[in-house]
Amino acid sequence: MASSILPGTGLGSGVDIQSIVKVLVTADTGAKANQIKRQTANNTAMISGVASLKSALSVYQAAMKTLNDKNAPAFNAYAATSSDDKIIKATANNGAVAGSYVVNVTQLATSSKVASQVFLEGPTKAIPAGDLTIEQNGVVHTVTIGSDATLESVRDTINSQLGDKGISANIVNEDGGSRLVFSSTTTGEGSDISVGGDIAELEILAETKMAGSGAGYIDQQAKSAQLTVDGLPVTSKTNTIDSAISGLTLNLVDAKSATITIGANNEGLKASVQKFVDAYNTLVKTVASLTATSKDADDNVVLGALTGDPTSRSLLADLRTQLATVGSGDQLTTLGQLGINTLKDGTLEFSAAKFTAAMDNKKLGGDVQELFTGTNGVFERMNAAINPYLETGGILDTRNANLSKTQKGLGDQQLAIDQRIESLTASLTKRYVAMDTLVGKLEAQRNNIISMFDAIEAQQKNS
Incomplete structure (x- = not known):
């Protein structure tokens, strides 16, 4: 609202014009002004909340992408270790078999x-x-x-x-x-x-x-890598070899000998499952904080940025559906078999003891990757549920666009109420100043009449 200089106490009437005008203007515009203020604050908070929700979803999706990296598989049933990574680096996949191999590199591919x-x-x-x-x-x-x-x-x-x-x-x-x-x-x-x-x-x-x-x-022509695996000769055009030993990829670094050992990757699998659980719980806790209600020091209810927002409820419902969906594997079809269960607050708990039993007793290590990263696995289903919210022009973009439109409308209403306040203030001030001027004139006339009668009375006393 544009500022204006209001007169204080009227010179003619002695009335506090500024206070009267302020009370009258507030009575006319106060309710609407307060409503716009509340709606603007709530809408601004919701815009911020949608941005926070979108960011949290992106972080969760990025965590799943890292766990689903084809170049660094996180759910392999077997792990390969090299006696010297400076000579050979080894990576196992679910097609590996436990064992040990002596690999002697006589020539690197150039x-x-x-x-x-x-x-x-x-x-x-x-x-x-x-x-x-x-x-x-x-x-x-x-x-x-x-x-x-x-x-x-x-x-x-x-x-x-x-x-x-x-x-x-x-x-x-x-x-x-x-x-x-x-x-x-x-x-x-x-x-x-x-x-x-x-x-x-x-x-x-x-x-x-x-x-x-x-x-x-220069010096020599291009060469292929030459090596032996337990004495058996292998030739490769590259220094990355994924066909010499079934289920194993070898990255040759130096022309020397190293021993490659393949064993169960139970600890690695457990760590990867825990990372998934942690990523999901971080998302759920973020949504919970955005939709929560609390009380301030004066026991007043404080709403979260997205409290009561249907988009957040719909998102969590979609994600929980994916957690409960039965996978297409033969032995391992649910997260519960790995010790993953949903708590009352929507977060997941991970039982390391139940997971270890599934790996040791039921030998489910080879099925974990399929459950998470396979066709219609956890990651594929989760991404399918998330994409409608994150994609350009999707649910969150549309929600943000609607909130921004509402924000503009509230801004227009605020401008209109400011103009109403300014106009009404000017109008009422003009009227009260005119009244004060008239009262001043009447008071002056009254004083003149009194003075005239006082003069007549004085003359009569002196005559």
Whole structure:
């Protein structure tokens, strides 16, 4: 509301005009103003609550994504350990079998690295226009070099066009000149790079070793990894091998020997289940705090940002349905079999003793992954329930849009009531000032009449 200067006590009447006007304006607008204030505060809290709910859901979904990471499985029934991770790193999946294997790496897989002839002029050497044909593993990539090119611009063009294919180029400045050097992320025998095309100066033959100022491969051609598993020979084009031992992935780091041991992953499974329970409970507690009621120091009821909000109730109901849904496994079909149960407040409790019994006595380790990450598993069902709330234009976006619309409407009402207060204040003040002026004039006339009669009375006494 715009401020205005109100007169205080009327000079003519002695009436407190400001207080009277304030009381009258409040009587006219106070109820509506207070209603708008309450509604604005509640609506602002709900907007904040929806944002908090959306954030909590995103955190819960991110936790499930981490537990469902295909590159770092969290629910494997078996765990693989290496006697030396600096030589071999090992990861087991549910297809593994308990046992121990001696793996001797005699050669790591390497990639191709080839260099052009030496250019005495250095990186700014002018390169004629034409097409370069860069071949690897039978695949030919054509890179067109435009006019006014230099060795540097050729490098940049190659990186721009072939970087996403694992082929890159750089310039190495050696004593006496510069070379264009090609590298690749592709490893294994037969993956050597060759360069041909219209620019003879940049031709590189994959089978020729670099010598003197000539072009060729540097040091050695690309090689495949060579190793033995318990004495049995294995060859791989890459240093990541997932077919040598059933259910086991080997990441070769150094050409030495290490022992790989595979055993039950009960502790790892328990830790992963606990992480899921913790993530779910964090979400439920957040929703509970947003929808709770409490009392302040004066015993007044304090509502949460989303108390009574149907969206929150609907969300929790959807999630609880997924917890109770029976899975499609053979032996393990419910969370209760793993010691996970729902408490009265909606959170989950996890019985480590019941989980251990399920692993040791019922041998359910191999089924845990299927229950959580399999088709129609816990994570898939949970994400299906959450997505309608989180997706763009979904339930929470729509809820927020409606609240924002309401907020704008309340803002418009506030502006209107402010204008009403300002207008009414000005109008009433004008009337009371006019009244005060009239009273002042009447009072002046009264005083004049009294003075006149006093003068007449004085004359009569003196005559």
